[in-house]
Structures are given as C-alpha cells and as structure tokens.
Amino acid sequence: MSTLITNVAELVTNAPEHAAHGAGGAAGFGALTRAALVIEDAHVAWCGPAAKAPPADEVVDAGGRAVLPGFVDSHAHLVFAGDRSAEFAARMAGRPYQAGGIAATVSATRAASDAQLRAGVRRMAGEMLRQGTTTFECKSGYGLDVPHERRSVRLAAEVTDEVTYLGAHVVPPEFGDDTDAYVDLVCGPMLAACAPYSRWVDVFCDRGAFGADEARAVLAAGRDAGLVPRVHACQLGPGPGVQVAVEAGAASADHCTYLSDADVASLASSGTVATLLPAAEFSTRQPYPDARRLLGAGATVALATDCNPGSSFTSSMALCIALAVREMGMTTQEAVWAATTGGARALRRTDVGHLTPGARADVLLLDAPSHVYLAYRPGVPQVAAVWRDGELVVDTRSTALR
Numbered sequence: 001m002s003t004l005i006t007n008v009a010e011l012v013t014n015a016p017e018h019a020a021h022g023a024g025g026a027a028g029f030g031a032l033t034r035a036a037l038v039i040e041d042a043h044v045a046w047c048g049p050a051a052k053a054p055p056a057d058e059v060v061d062a063g064g065r066a067v068l069p070g071f072v073d074s075h076a077h078l079v080f081a082g083d084r085s086a087e088f089a090a091r092m093a094g095r096p097y098q099a100g101g102i103a104a105t106v107s108a109t110r111a112a113s114d115a116q117l118r119a120g121v122r123r124m125a126g127e128m129l130r131q132g133t134t135t136f137e138c139k140s141g142y143g144l145d146v147p148h149e150r151r152s153v154r155l156a157a158e159v160t161d162e163v164t165y166l167g168a169h170v171v172p173p174e175f176g177d178d179t180d181a182y183v184d185l186v187c188g189p190m191l192a193a194c195a196p197y198s199r200w201v202d203v204f205c206d207r208g209a210f211g212a213d214e215a216r217a218v219l220a221a222g223r224d225a226g227l228v229p230r231v232h233a234c235q236l237g238p239g240p241g242v243q244v245a246v247e248a249g250a251a252s253a254d255h256c257t258y259l260s261d262a263d264v265a266s267l268a269s270s271g272t273v274a275t276l277l278p279a280a281e282f283s284t285r286q287p288y289p290d291a292r293r294l295l296g297a298g299a300t301v302a303l304a305t306d307c308n309p310g311s312s313f314t315s316s317m318a319l320c321i322a323l324a325v326r327e328m329g330m331t332t333q334e335a336v337w338a339a340t341t342g343g344a345r346a347l348r349r350t351d352v353g354h355l356t357p358g359a360r361a362d363v364l365l366l367d368a369p370s371h372v373y374l375a376y377r378p379g380v381p382q383v384a385a386v387w388r389d390g391e392l393v394v395d396t397r398s399t400a401l402r
C-alpha cells in the first residue's frame with residue numbers, strides 16, 4: 001500500500017542536502033518547497049518536487065500545508081497518579097520549586113491500581129499523538145520501591161520502546177537520610193526487576209536528589225545490566241550532573257539549566273546530547289537554559305517536554321518549540337530540528353526525526369503552510385493529520401478539506 005502526500009507547501013525532511021543557508025538557517029534542518037512525499041507501508045519511499053512525484057495507490061492533497069517528521073519527545077514521566085495543581089498554584093504565588101514535591105506523586109502512584117495507572121499512561125500517550133508526537137520516551141521514578149518501579153516500567157513498555165528506569169529519582173521518605181541504602185537497592189534488586197523492561201537508566205543528579213558518586217554508581221550498575229545512561233543534570237543549580245553524564249557516555253544530559261563553561265565544553269566535545277526542557281522552566285519560573293551558548297559551542301541540542309505532574313505538566317512539543325524560539329534565542333529551524341532529529345539523537349535513533357527514503361513513516365501534516373507557525377501561532381492546535389508507521393492515526397481535517 002502506497003500513499004502520495006502532495007501539494008505540500010513545505011516538506012521538512014531534515015536531509016542535509018535540503019538545508020537552507022542564510023538567516024535563520026540551522027545545521028541539520030532541511031526542507032523542500034512545493035513538494036511531495038510517498039509512504040510505502042511503514043516507511044518513506046520517496047520525497048521530492050511535487051511535479052515529479054511518482055504514482056501511488058492513494059493520493060492525499062495537503063492543500064498547501066506543511067509536512068514535518070513526527071515529533072520525538074525524548075524525556076517524559078508519564079507513569080503517575082495524583083494531581084499537583086495546588087503545588088503549581090503555590091509556586092505561582094511565590095513558593096520555589098523543590099525536588100521534594102516528587103514524594104507527593106510517589107504516594108499517589110503507589111496507591112493507584114494497575115488499571116488506573118495504565119489508563120493514565122494511555123491517556124497521556126494519546127494526548128501526545130494528537131499533538132504530533134510519534135516517538136516518546138517514558139520514565140519510571142514515582143514508584144521508588146521494587147514492586148512499584150517494576151510496575152512502572154512494565155506499564156511504560158506497553159506504550160513505548162523507549163523505557164527509562166529512574167529508580168534514582170529521589171530517596172523515598174521511608175529511607176530517611178539513608179541515601180546509601182537506597183542507592184544499594186536501586187543498583188541491586190530494583191535494577192534486576194526493572195532492566196528486562198527498560199532500555200535506559202537515568203538518575204536525578206541535583207540538589208535534593210543524588211550526588212556525583214551516587215549517580216556514577218547508579219549509571220555503572222545500569223550499564224552492567226545492559227542499559228544506556230541518560231542523566232537529569234543541572235536543573236536546580238550548578239553541579240556535577242553534566243560531567244557525570246559525559247564521563248558515563250550518556251546519550252543525553254537533560255535540563256542543562258545551570259551550566260559552567262566546562263559543562264558546555266564537555267557537551268560540545270562528546271556524543272552526549274544536551275536536552276533542553278523549557279516547559280519545566282515555564283512551570284517552575286526558573287531561568288531558561290542558554291540554548292545559544294550550547295549551539296555556539298557546537299553541542300547537539302534536543303527539545304523535549306519533561307511531561308510530569310510536578311514541574312512540567314504539558315505534552316506539547318509545539319509549546320516547547322515556541323518557548324525555545326521566543327525565550328531561548330533558537331531560530332524556528334533550530335527548534336524544529338531539536339524537536340525531531342535532535343530528539344532522535346538523544347534516543348540514539350536514526351529511523352525517526354527525518355523524512356528521507358527509508359525513514360519510518362511518522363508524518364505530521366500541519367494545518368499551516370510552514371514550520372514557522374509552530375512558534376508564530378503559540379497555543380493554537382495546528383495538527384491536521386498524523387501518520388505513524390505509515391498508518392493514518394490522527395485526522396482532524398474536515399471532510400470539505402480532504
């Protein structure tokens with residue numbers, strides 16, 4: 001089965017040969033105008049000028065809209081129960097964000113039934129898909145004991161292949177100050193229970209969470225169990241998180257809100273992606289990370305939502321793009337690249353985040369003529385249709401427009 005999507009005003013491929021140079025140009029971003037795309041089964045078979053498009057079984061007239069790769073959200077915490085809207089309201093009234101709020105979600109998550117948690121994860125996954133996110137990562141980290149962490153990664157694995165074991169989110173209340181005993185659990189029985197469902201191991205290396213040595217121990221144990229490291233680094237203040245991530249060969253250092261010059265240099269000279277999560281800064285009223293400093297140094301930057309009930313309760317990649325453009329000095333091309341190919345790099349994936357022949361047919365049809373509209377029309381739903389693995393899974397176009 002093949003589908004030709006034609007009459008595309010702007011086709012964002014992120015193919016280097018389609019790169020536009022000049023003002024606003026971003027390394028890696030590539031697009032074609034007056035273009036077409038052919039999907040064959042689950043993959044992209046062809047892209048090029050609409051006038052040269054080959055025939056296909058089915059034709060979709062994009063009507064002068066833009067087509068992009070589906071968003072790749074490389075950082076989300078979707079397995080949770082409960083609500084922290086009162087904490088958000090208190091923060092907006094002047095209370096600072098603290099890692100300790102996580103404990104409230106841990107109690108609610110432990111108390112929830114499997115069915116309640118599963119329904120919550122599926123609801124969030126559906127919410128993401130309707131907003132154009134076709135690949136997402138999902139962390140545990142609100143169970144914090146062996147059965148509840150295992151349940152979290154098991155439920156995450158039902159909705160994504162990109163499952164992250166985050167037993168080292170914070171030390172749960174029943175351990176008091178005994179961080180060492182908890183780290184032993186995280187590196188021992190809890191890891192053994194979670195590794196079969198997980199691809200990644202993560203640690204929150206920050207004030208109020210885990211220090212450098214503890215984080216190193218967690219990542220090393222995870223690696224020994226076959227998991228690949230990623231790190232919550234330098235969200236709440238300057239600290240060792242980025243250095244620990246780079247030393248461990250982490251795929252990504254996430255947040256990167258407070259970086260030293262040495263941190264920026266380490267990211268730029270390593271394979272560790274700097275994943276920026278501007279919706280967390282939006283929701284915690286912290287300063288936004290300095291994307292220009294990272295890009296200027298040559299680091300690879302990804303954008304992700306950090307979707308979680310405490311610090312960033314949004315699943316909108318479009319919001320992250322708008323914030324990155326308006327508040328972090330990224331160009332629209334840089335931000336869209338970071339939300340697609342950048343996210344794929346952070347997940348070490350080459351099959352998503354671009355629309356070139358052979359890529360997975362994860363396609364976003366925007367109800368707008370170019371990618372710029374994602375930042376230009378903030379807060380406006382602009383998803384016309386989404387294909388995942390070549391299958392039309394979201395379609396908001398009215399019959400008259402089809």
Ligand code: NIG
Pocket residue numbers: 099101102105204232235280306308309310311312
């Ligand atoms: O990425 N930083 C640690 N974890 C989450 C916050 C989780 C929470 O507040 O519940 C984050 O922001």
Ligand code: FE
Pocket residue numbers: 075077232306308
């Ligand atoms: Fe996070």
